[in-house]
Amino acid sequence: MPNNENLVALVTGAARGVGRACAVRLAEANSSLVLMDIGRDTPEVPYPLGSESQLEQTRRLCLKAGADTEAFLGDVRERDDVDAVVKLAVARFGRLDVVVNCAGIVAPSGESIDRVSEADWATMLDINLTGPFRIMSAAARIMKEQGSGSIVNIASTAGLVGYRNFAGYVASKHGLVGLTKAAALDLAPHGIRVNAICPGSIHDAPELEGRMLREVANALDLEGDHEQLFLRDQPSNALVAAEDIAETVAWLASGRSRSVVGAVVTVDGGFTSR
Numbered sequence: 088m089p090n091n092e093n094l095v096a097l098v099t100g101a102a103r104g105v106g107r108a109c110a111v112r113l114a115e116a117n118s119s120l121v122l123m124d125i126g127r128d129t130p131e132v133p134y135p136l137g138s139e140s141q142l143e144q145t146r147r148l149c150l151k152a153g154a155d156t157e158a159f160l161g162d163v164r165e166r167d168d169v170d171a172v173v174k175l176a177v178a179r180f181g182r183l184d185v186v187v188n189c190a191g192i193v194a195p196s197g198e199s200i201d202r203v204s205e206a207d208w209a210t211m212l213d214i215n216l217t218g219p220f221r222i223m224s225a226a227a228r229i230m231k232e233q234g235s236g237s238i239v240n241i242a243s244t245a246g247l248v249g250y251r252n253f254a255g256y257v258a259s260k261h262g263l264v265g266l267t268k269a270a271a272l273d274l275a276p277h278g279i280r281v282n283a284i285c286p287g288s289i290h291d292a293p294e295l296e297g298r299m300l301r302e303v304a305n306a307l308d309l310e311g312d313h314e315q316l317f318l319r320d321q322p323s324n325a326l327v328a329a330e331d332i333a334e335t336v337a338w339l340a341s342g343r344s345r346s347v348v349g350a351v352v353t354v355d356g357g358f359t360s361r
């Protein structure tokens with residue numbers, strides 16, 4: 088397993104799914120970790136979010152992998168929470184080398200643009216786009232002082248192409264791709280690299296407890312085996328594994344990707360190449 092040079096990493100959305108896979112992968116690569124998740128449901132989002140016990144389970148898995156790990160319950164919509172989690176990383180580990188912006192929601196969705204409410208639009212943008220902006224700006228202040236850092240934003244193929252009835256999600260992820268490039272230019276002179284990953288449809292692995300693909304299917308009122316339906320659009324004949332995203336995160340976090348700046352790395356089994 089390649090060494091990640093004892094980095095200090097903050098992972099948002101770490102309670103389950105892709106965030107959990109990224110946290111465990113970074114733990115296996117000798118990073119120290121601060122794990123953030125909202126850890127509760129919120130009325131603006133129509134499906135269960137990660138829980139406090141799921142965040143604790145991710146922490147246990149990271150500890151088992153040998154990593155010093157702190158868990159922090161916080162909402163990326165709250166500036167105070169964002170400032171506090173960055174402060175925690177520095178207080179506990181003395182620095183902050185890596186940020187993985189993984190927290191995100193896929194619904195409220197499933198409506199044509201003319202039926203999207205102002206409130207639903209605002210929720211989507213606040214979590215998926217302004218959340219990473221808040222985390223990045225707070226982390227960048229620390230990373231600038233250090234003169235180094237790597238920020239990885241988990242966008243989506245919805246940051247590259249449109250999907251019918253997902254206007255808010257698509258706009259938030261296109262925004263995150265743009266924000267990645269703009270932040271990369273601001274921060275590159277300070278030794279800080281900012282990159283984005285655009286995953287395609289990810290299998291909701293039971294051991295990771297993620298549920299985003301299930302919620303995409305729910306938003307579209309799909310019946311039957313939704314993973315089989317998504318599989319039909321995959322040139323690779325396979326859904327993406329959360330571990331594939333985690334592996335890309337580990338590479339972007341490390342010095343092995345030192346010349347990769349402002350890149351948008353697509354990990355989608357060929358979906359957007361069709």
Ligand SMILES: NC(=O)c1ccc[n+]([C@@H]2O[C@H](COP(=O)([O-])OP(=O)(O)OC[C@H]3O[C@@H](n4cnc5c(N)ncnc54)[C@H](O)[C@@H]3O)[C@@H](O)[C@H]2O)c1
Nearest residue numbers: 100102104105125136137162163190191243289297298299
């Ligand atoms: N699953 C997929 O098919 C897929 C595909 C492309 C991109 N993505 C992106 O990957 C990321 C992770 O997705 P996932 O599949 O693990 O989803 P998931 O719903 O299983 O996990 C998302 C996590 O983010 C947390 N979160 C949500 N709102 C938050 C907030 N306001 N503050 C803090 N934490 C919050 C949730 O509690 C949850 O633990 C998302 O940004 C998503 O858009 C997922």
